[in-house]
Amino acid sequence: MARSNDEVAALFQEYADLISITGGDAFRARVYEKAARAIGGHHADVATLDLKGLQQIPGVGKSIAEKVTEYFGTGSVSAVDELRARIPAGVRELTAIPALGPKKALALYEELGISSVDELTDAIHGERLRDLKGFGPRTEEKILHGIELLRSAGDRVLLDVATDLADDIVAALSPVTGCRRCAYAGSLRRVRETIGDIDILAAAEDSAPLMDAFTELPYVTEVIAHGGTKTSVRTTKGLAVDLRVVPPDSWGAALQYFTGSKAHNIRTRERAVHQGLKLSEYGLFDVVSGEKVVSETEEEVYARLGLPWIPPTLREDRGEIDAGLRGELPEPVSEADIRGDLHTHTDLTDGLAPLEEMAAAAAERGYAYYAITDHGPDLAMQRMTDERMLAQRERVRELDGTFRARGRRGGMRLLHGVELNIGPDGSVDWPGEFLASFDLCVASVHSHFNQGRDEMTRRIVRACENPYVNIIGHPTTRLIGRRPAVDADLDEVFAACARTGTALEINAHPDRLDLRDEDILRARRHGAKFAVDSDAHATPHLANMRYGVGTAQRGWLTKDDVINTWTPTRLLRFLRKGRS
Ligand code: DGT
Numbered sequence: 001m002a003r004s005n006d007e008v009a010a011l012f013q014e015y016a017d018l019i020s021i022t023g024g025d026a027f028r029a030r031v032y033e034k035a036a037r038a039i040g041g042h043h044a045d046v047a048t049l050d051l052k053g054l055q056q057i058p059g060v061g062k063s064i065a066e067k068v069t070e071y072f073g074t075g076s077v078s079a080v081d082e083l084r085a086r087i088p089a090g091v092r093e094l095t096a097i098p099a100l101g102p103k104k105a106l107a108l109y110e111e112l113g114i115s116s117v118d119e120l121t122d123a124i125h126g127e128r129l130r131d132l133k134g135f136g137p138r139t140e141e142k143i144l145h146g147i148e149l150l151r152s153a154g155d156r157v158l159l160d161v162a163t164d165l166a167d168d169i170v171a172a173l174s175p176v177t178g179c180r181r182c183a184y185a186g187s188l189r190r191v192r193e194t195i196g197d198i199d200i201l202a203a204a205e206d207s208a209p210l211m212d213a214f215t216e217l218p219y220v221t222e223v224i225a226h227g228g229t230k231t232s233v234r235t236t237k238g239l240a241v242d243l244r245v246v247p248p249d250s251w252g253a254a255l256q257y258f259t260g261s262k263a264h265n266i267r268t269r270e271r272a273v274h275q276g277l278k279l280s281e282y283g284l285f286d287v288v289s290g291e292k293v294v295s296e297t298e299e300e301v302y303a304r305l306g307l308p309w310i311p312p313t314l315r316e317d318r319g320e321i322d323a324g325l326r327g328e329l330p331e332p333v334s335e336a337d338i339r340g341d342l343h344t345h346t347d348l349t350d351g352l353a354p355l356e357e358m359a360a361a362a363a364e365r366g367y368a369y370y371a372i373t374d375h376g377p378d379l380a381m382q383r384m385t386d387e388r389m390l391a392q393r394e395r396v397r398e399l400d401g402t403f404r405a406r407g408r409r410g411g412m413r414l415l416h417g418v419e420l421n422i423g424p425d426g427s428v429d430w431p432g433e434f435l436a437s438f439d440l441c442v443a444s445v446h447s448h449f450n451q452g453r454d455e456m457t458r459r460i461v462r463a464c465e466n467p468y469v470n471i472i473g474h475p476t477t478r479l480i481g482r483r484p485a486v487d488a489d490l491d492e493v494f495a496a497c498a499r500t501g502t503a504l505e506i507n508a509h510p511d512r513l514d515l516r517d518e519d520i521l522r523a524r525r526h527g528a529k530f531a532v533d534s535d536a537h538a539t540p541h542l543a544n545m546r547y548g549v550g551t552a553q554r555g556w557l558t559k560d561d562v563i564n565t566w567t568p569t570r571l572l573r574f575l576r577k578g579r580s
Pocket residue numbers: 185186187188192194195196197198199257258259260261262265266
């Protein structure tokens with residue numbers, strides 16, 4: 001995905017927030033919010049578009065297009081800067097707290113002079129919010145909880161932000177003179193859901209040209225340390241990046257070491273010690289003679305320790321060493337195994353692109369099948385009706401098989417599905433007769449997030465027991481760093497999924513990654529099946545699949561566990577869910 005699109009999207013989102021905070025026109029704020037979403041989801045790099053091209057993007061008029069060209073011309077937008085100057089940065093930080101919108105943030109600043117998260121915490125503990133209109137004890141509790149969520153995310157960034165940046169850096173450093181190899185390691189290579197810092201590794205005889213090129217990258221804002229083996233910088237988004245350069249014959253040992261995790265490394269080092277060896281980032285050495293045994297490839301390092309090569313996504317000390325020794329490591333599902341996407345939207349509801357564009361982009365990815373699952377009518381703001389749904393179905397049937405999937409014989413199969421809303425009692429939008437005509441139904445919780453544990457458990461289990469519900473969408477509804485998971489007895493839900501033939505979604509959106517790795521491991525023990533879905537609302541989102549697959553790997557899933565790696569015949573049998 002183009003980084004410039006993300007940058008401009010973030011800028012307009014900020015502008016929308018600033019308009020709201022400064023008491024500006026709510027309609028105007030919404031216009032910029034919409035434009036931010038449309039630009040973030042646009043398929044072409046907005047940095048390459050002229051005024052006319054920009055105005056082809058839905059929701060982008062002349063004045064917004066001009067701000068985009070101003071941004072790429074001068075590096076900033078004066079209208080945004082003006083509003084920024086009127087509001088202390090701390091107040092904008094306040095709006096990042098879940099449960100605290102721009103209006104409330106402004107009230108706190110104007111009435112109580114609060115301009116930082118710390119000041120807000122103090123004010124709540126001092127019960128100074130009580131007298132403000134709209135701030136009861138319940139709001140206080142919610143805000144404190146929101147602050148906690150924000151803090152637990154700490155300075156970590158979401159997976160897509162770090163991945164985009166790391167891909168760019170590797171691409172920029174690889175052609176540098178003398179660079180023999182370059183890749184990212186650390187938590188990013190292990191595909192953790194959030195990333196503390198990016199660890200780039202390069203192999204070269206002489207590190208100087210690489211270190212210099214690294215510090216000169218355009219998005220580097222600060223050089224924290226500049227050395228011969230390691231250089232650390234900070235980038236525009238505040239994210240820190242380490243570059244380590246090792247001699248080419250240490251590549252494998254260094255990659256193994258800096259990929260981690262720390263806990264996995266402690267285990268591998270123990271294995272080495274047992275065999276009279278010492279493992280470091282420079283290689284595997286004989287303790288007695290001090291001689292280097294192996295170091296060039298990761299495979300060699302693991303092999304000398306009596307282990308098969310262990311996929312980075314499994315290196316968390318969750319039993320991978322023992323499984324490796326027993327020859328029982330799973331072969332993790334890979335992105336190449338994925339044959340289709342089973343949860344996606346179009347502009348019939350809250351997606352940005354029409355059906356034809358979404359399907360064409362899916363075929364471009366080489367999918368054998370692809371499901372359209374727009375929102376059901378119970379999500380009232382989407383204004384879905386039976387007629388609209390059936391009209392979409394007709395179009396899906398017409399287009400079925402007409403998109404040629406890249407690298408495949410025959411056309412891509414289009415499935416017509418729906419994303420149902422699991423109501424507070426576990427019922428869904430339509431009765432069985434209507435649901436029976438869909439190829440598949442995803443069902444998700446979109447409301448009443450605060451139900452008690454028993455009620456929430458019963459609610460989701462009841463959805464599983466619905467013979468037409470095939471996939472539970474984003475099962476815990478968490479948003480990383482913003483909204484906690486719902487409170488439910490997940491073991492009971494997982495058992496119900498396994499029992500009823502309902503798949504659990506691994507929602508690949510980097511804000512969600514839901515289920516998360518640990519829950520996947522648990523669900524797998526119950527014998528449940530999974531669907532790795534993008535939940536795309538725009539064509540570029542289809543590529544988020546990689547994060548879902550990484551998360552599935554972290555949950556030790558093989559392709560047999562994931563229904564959208566299956567042949568169409570096997571998938572369709574599963575979707576019938578024992579119905580006649
Ligand atoms: P992060 O950055 O918090 O998302 O997580 P990591 O895993 O990328 O951690 P980081 O950046 O501190 O270090 C990168 C890798 O380097 C880590 O996964 C394992 C290795 N490493 C770092 N410090 C140590 C250490 O003290 N002992 C061992 N055995 N390995 C270390």
